[in-house]
Each structure stands twice: as C-alpha cells, then as structure tokens.
Amino acid sequence: MSIFSKFKSEGLLNPRRLMGINDYCWCKSGKKWKSCHMNRENEKRVNFPKLYFQHESQFRRGYCAHPLSGPKSCSGPAISSHTIQKNGGIRAIAENGHVLSCKPQSSPFKEQSPLERSIEKIGVGRASTFPGFCSKHDNETFRYIEGDSFVADKRSMFLLSYRSLCYELYQKKVQLAFIPIHKIADKGMSFEVQEHIQQEVAAYEASINIGLAELQHYKNQADEILMKNRFDDIYGVYLEFSDILPVVASGASQVEYDFQGTMLQSLGYDDKILDHIILNITSFSGRSIAFLGWIGAQCSASRQFCDSFLSIDTTRVPDQLLRFSFDYFENTYIKESWWKALPPTPQKVLSWHRTSGIGERYPLSLCDDGTKWTSVTISNEVVFYPKGFAPRS
Numbered sequence: 396m397s398i399f400s401k402f403k404s405e406g407l408l409n410p411r412r413l414m415g416i417n418d419y420c421w422c423k424s425g426k427k428w429k430s431c432h433m434n435r436e437n438e439k440r441v442n443f444p445k446l447y448f449q450h451e452s453q454f455r456r457g458y459c460a461h462p463l464s465g466p467k468s469c470s471g472p473a474i475s476s477h478t479i480q481k482n483g484g485i486r487a488i489a490e491n492g493h494v495l496s497c498k499p500q501s502s503p504f505k506e507q508s509p510l511e512r513s514i515e516k517i518g519v520g521r522a523s524t525f526p527g528f529c530s531k532h533d534n535e536t537f538r539y540i541e542g543d544s545f546v547a548d549k550r551s552m553f554l555l556s557y558r559s560l561c562y563e564l565y566q567k568k569v570q571l572a573f574i575p576i577h578k579i580a581d582k583g584m585s586f587e588v589q590e591h592i593q594q595e596v597a598a599y600e601a602s603i604n605i606g607l608a609e610l611q612h613y614k615n616q617a618d619e620i621l622m623k624n625r626f627d628d629i630y631g632v633y634l635e636f637s638d639i640l641p642v643v644a645s646g647a648s649q650v651e652y653d654f655q656g657t658m659l660q661s662l663g664y665d666d667k668i669l670d671h672i673i674l675n676i677t678s679f680s681g682r683s684i685a686f687l688g689w690i691g692a693q694c695s696a697s698r699q700f701c702d703s704f705l706s707i708d709t710t711r712v713p714d715q716l717l718r719f720s721f722d723y724f725e726n727t728y729i730k731e732s733w734w735k736a737l738p739p740t741p742q743k744v745l746s747w748h749r750t751s752g753i754g755e756r757y758p759l760s761l762c763d764d765g766t767k768w769t770s771v772t773i774s775n776e777v778v779f780y781p782k783g784f785a786p787r788s
C-alpha cells in the first residue's frame with residue numbers, strides 16, 4: 396500500500412456542510428470558513444490548464460542544489476542538468492536524436508491514450524534534464540564521471556547517486572508547489588465533489604511531505620559526503636554489461652518488497668525515515684553499467700533489497716533490472732526500436748507498470764515471471780557492502 400492510499404483511506408479531513416462562519420475551515424487551509432468553503436459551490440470555476448501553466452513556468456527556473464550554492468558562489472541561474480549523462484548515457488540508446496520517455500512529457504491536458512501517456516518520444520537534449528545546478532557546480536561536481544572512461548570506485552557510485560537524489564528532491568518540491576492550485580480546483584462544485592477533492596489533495600500533500608522530508612534527509616547526508624570528499628558511506632552493487640541495455644534510468648525510491656516478494660519495510664506506518672534505493676543505469680564506452688545502492692551503513696532494508704537482487708540468477712539479472720527501473724522510476728528512457736519490437740504482451744505489462752498508480756506497490760511486483768526483455772549479459776560485478784556484512788555467499 397502506498398502512503399497516499401493509506402492517507403486517502405483514513406480521510407484526513409472532517410468535511411462539514413455547515414460551520415460557524417468564523418471557525419477555521421474544515422479543509423485546513425487556515426482560513427475562516429466564511430472566506431474559504433462557505434460559498435465555494437457558487438464560486439467561479441478555475442481555469443485549471445491556465446493556472447497549471449502559470450505555475451509550471453515559475454518552477455522551470457529551478458535552483459542550484461549544490462551545498463555551497465548562493466549568489467556569490469554560483470555561476471548563474473540553474474542550467475538544464477542531465478540526470479543521466481547526455482554523451483554516452485542517453486546517446487547510446489538514441490535513434491535519430493530521440494528516445495522514449497517513461498516520464499509524462501506532454502501537458503496533462505493533451506488528449507492521449509493511457510499507453511501514449513505512459514511512453515512518449517523526447518529529444519536527447521531534453522531527456523532526463525532538470526534545472527538542478529548552476530553550470531559551474533554541475534561541471535565541478537560531476538566532472539569525475541563525465542569523461543570518456545569510468546572508474547568503478549565509490550566516488551563514481553556516489554556521484555551517480557547524488558544526482559539521482561537531487562533530481563528526486565526537485566521533483567517532490569515541484570509536486571508540492573502544485574498543491575495550492577489543486578486545492579482550489581473544487582470552486583463551483585457541489586459539496587460532495589469538494590469533499591472528495593479536498594480529501595484526495597490532503598492525502599496527496601501529506602504523502603509528498605513525508606517523501607520530501609525523507610529525501611531531504613538523504614540529500615543532507617549526501618551533501619556532507621560531498622563536502623568531506625569521503626565516499627565511505629555509499630553502498631550497493633555495481634554491474635557492467637556485455638553490451639548496451641535498451642534502457643537508461645536514474646532515481647531514488649523507498650523500497651517496500653524485494654525481488655522475492657518479502658516485505659522489507661512498511662510505508663507510512665511510523666515516523667521512521669524509510670530506506671531508499673538509488674538506481675542508475677547508464678553506459679560508458681559501448682557498454683551499459685548500473686549501480687543499485689544506498690547511503691548510510693545502518694539502512695538494513697536497502698541492504699536486504701540488494702541481497703535479494705544479488706540472489707537472482709545471473710542470467711536473469713539484466714531482465715530484472717529493467718523490470719525494476721520500469722516499475723519504480725519514471726526517469727527511465729527507452730530505445731525506441733527495442734520498444735517497438737517487443738511482443739504486445741510484454742509491452743502491455745511494462746506500460747501497466749508505468750500507469751499503475753502513485754507509488755502503489757504489490758508484494759509480487761518485482762518477482763520474476765520469466766519474461767525475457769534483453770539478451771545483454773553481465774560481464775562484471777562489484778559489491779560495496781558495509782563492514783561485517785557479506786553479500787550473497
């Protein structure tokens with residue numbers, strides 16, 4: 396169950412048709428009822444698309460996520476940073492300068508089928524970008540992994556993961572910034588609709604706030620590592636492949652179940668900061684590489700998740716890795732010819748993974764169903780585990 400559905404089923408608000416006009420409104424806006432929901436049914440409906448685009452342009456400017464960012468240290472406004480490096484990474488799977496994106500690219504108001512919305516074509520210049528660093532900090536921070544060669548050390552693993560974390564944090568902030576316009580989407584609607592919309596938005600906001608606090612926690616830890624230039628506290632599994640996988644991805648996510656369906660941690664049921672797994676699939680010099688990892692030696696759920704990943708038969712690892720990226724990370728990009736050559740059933744399965752709801756996870760969603768997505772094989776594996784923990788015996 397996702398945190399969103401948990402809050403939704405709880406019903407965070409206590410909607411009321413009538414209240415004292417000077418009481419604080421049931422929607423928890425902090426306003427008095429008389430200037431909030433008292434007259435909402437008769438208010439003018441909002442032009443949602445227009446508001447949406449106004450809002451979108453505000454956060455398109457972004458910010459520099461570097462710990463030392465500021466007017467004096469940054470080189471200028473945030474640039475469009477690639478979460479997956481453009482040369483090598485995304486270009487390796489591009490055809491005619493394009494890849495397919497698992498992240499919705501078009502406006503939510505464009506008429507599209509669910510399948511079209513789940514997978515969209517995008518130019519490599521735009522794919523995987525976010526306005527997350529100024530040009531100076533972007534270059535300085537990631538230079539080590541931007542060259543033609545790749546050193547499979549902890550510093551590289553950290554830098555790949557750091558960018559994923561900054562991206563996820565930015566995404567959460569964007570989602571939060573949209574909440575105010577969702578909250579006025581019930582203007583001119585009946586009380587029943589107001590109730591429904593406000594409950595949904597309240598659940599959505601609560602779940603975003605939890606995610607935001609968790610990502611901020613990991614980002615703070617990562618900032619400290621970056622500043623100290625000591626990369627001991629990053630752990631996980633690094634893989635090299637025989638060829639180019641048809642997918643690149645970058646992201647961080649809470650993990651609930653492992654590849655065998657075992658529950659690792661329960662989302663949203665206590666105040667604990669949940670373990671996150673950070674995934675990167677990219678490529679260097681004609682072969683794909685992947686890192687599945689976490690920050691902080693004490694994260695036992697992340698370690699168990701990696702244990703579970705390492706227990707998969709080596710021949711099945713590439714397929715299961717793709718499945719994981721489809722299931723968990725919208726910042727995933729696909730080689731178009733590969734996608735088009737997939738038989739209809741696996742194509743549908745993957746699309747379904749993309750559209751199955753906000754962070755909704757099922758115990759068996761990562762269990763291997765034997766589907767063969769790729770013939771690429773593993774050529775090298777390096778495991779970075781905390782002291783005292785041996786992976787796969």
Ligand SMILES: [Zn+2]
Nearest residue numbers: 420422431432
């Ligand atoms: Zn209200």
Ligand SMILES: [Zn+2]
Nearest residue numbers: 459469529532
């Ligand atoms: Zn900067």
